[in-house]
Amino acid sequence: MAAIGEKPFRAKQLWHWIYHQGETDFARMTTIAKPMQAKLAERFAVGRPGVAAGAEIFANCEPSLATSSGNSERRAASGSHRRTS
Numbered sequence: 001m002a003a004i005g006e007k008p009f010r011a012k013q014l015w016h017w018i019y020h021q022g023e024t025d026f027a028r029m030t031t032i033a034k035p036m037q038a039k040l041a042e043r044f045a046v047g048r049p050g051v052a053a054g055a056e057i058f059a060n061c062e063p064s065l066a067t068s069s070g071n072s073e074r075r076a077a078s079g080s081h082r083r084t085s
Contacts, residue, residue, distance in 0.1 A: 004039060018046055 001010045010032075017029040024046040026037040 004043065006036065006039075010036065014040075024048070 001008055013029075013032055017023045017032070023029055026032070026040045026044075026046075029037060032040075
């Protein structure tokens with residue numbers, strides 16, 4: 001915030017609107033002064049990430065469980081979650 005001439009507490013205000021309220025339009029952030037809304041809109045854009053092309057390749061992946069030793073074990077095709085050693 002200091003880089004655009006604003007006080008550090010403004011970051012908490014933005015955090016609230018973006019992450020807690022899900023707002024992506026600075027003009028709808030009513031607790032932020034209009035001049036700051038305009039300044040933010042000139043310099044930044046808030047958006048949500050999309051799903052990357054090819055993400056469907058993960059749909060058929062076998063899930064794995066991490067064990068306390070750091071090794072992974074595959075779940076059996078039957079859906080069992082128990083370790084068989």
